[in-house]
Amino acid sequence: MIVCVCNAKNCRTVREVLTQSPHIDTPAAAHRAMGSTPQCGRCLPTIAGMISDVRNENAVVTALAAAD
Numbered sequence: 001m002i003v004c005v006c007n008a009k010n011c012r013t014v015r016e017v018l019t020q021s022p023h024i025d026t027p028a029a030a031h032r033a034m035g036s037t038p039q040c041g042r043c044l045p046t047i048a049g050m051i052s053d054v055r056n057e058n059a060v061v062t063a064l065a066a067a068d
């Protein structure tokens with residue numbers, strides 16, 4: 001699925017960047033990491049949601065690792 005039409009970024013690309021760079025905490029930072037710049041801004045809420053999803057997944061992984 002295309003996340004950012006202006007920069008031709010799909011959900012796989014965005015997710016890979018977020019997974020590889022857990023310090024990314026804003027959609028603008030995600031764009032910088034992908035070498036792109038927000039233009040119309042319509043993708044920013046979606047990317048913000050993806051950042052939250054990846055953070056939650058990382059928290060679960062950390063909790064499960066600590067429980068072992």
Ligand code: FES
Pocket residue numbers: 003004005006007037038039040041042043044
């Ligand atoms: S859809 Fe991402 S900047 Fe326009």
